[in-house]
Amino acid sequence: MESVVAAAHSGGLKPVFLCPLHEGISKLLSQWTGLQMAVRNEWGGRDSIKKSEQLSSDILSWFSQSKEVLYVEDLENLLYESLLLSFNTEIEDGSIEEVAEQLMIMHDEYLQGDHQFVNELCIGSLSRI
Secondary structure: OHHHHHHHHOOOOOHHHHHHHHHHHHHHHHOOHHHHHHHHOOOOOOOHHHHHHHHHHHHHHHHHHOOOOOOHHHHHHHHHHHHHHHHOOOOOOOHHHHHHHHHHHHHHHHHOOOOHHHHHHHHOOOOOO
16 A cells, blocks of 8 residues: 555556556546436537547546646546547536546545445446536
């Protein structure tokens, strides 16, 4: 667990430690009703599923490659812009903020070696967004 924290403080997470975090990000996005509506209805075109997967990868990159302090507002902007540009969708129900907050919590806990949030997502004990 210390190695995850050390890796994070030395300029980003190492790839070997990213799999559970990426899985958690993907699982959280799969429970986001607004995004899943956009994917199911192909608001992003025929490659909507691929765009959703790319969003998950973009979030992981944002977390793992940033050398500066991460702010929830920046993550909200990333989500908003991705939905607008990739899916031609504006979501104004507060779920972008909620998803961003949950992603930040998951990331912060993950850096501390706590995978409880990811585990709860995977067993389905967290409600849909």
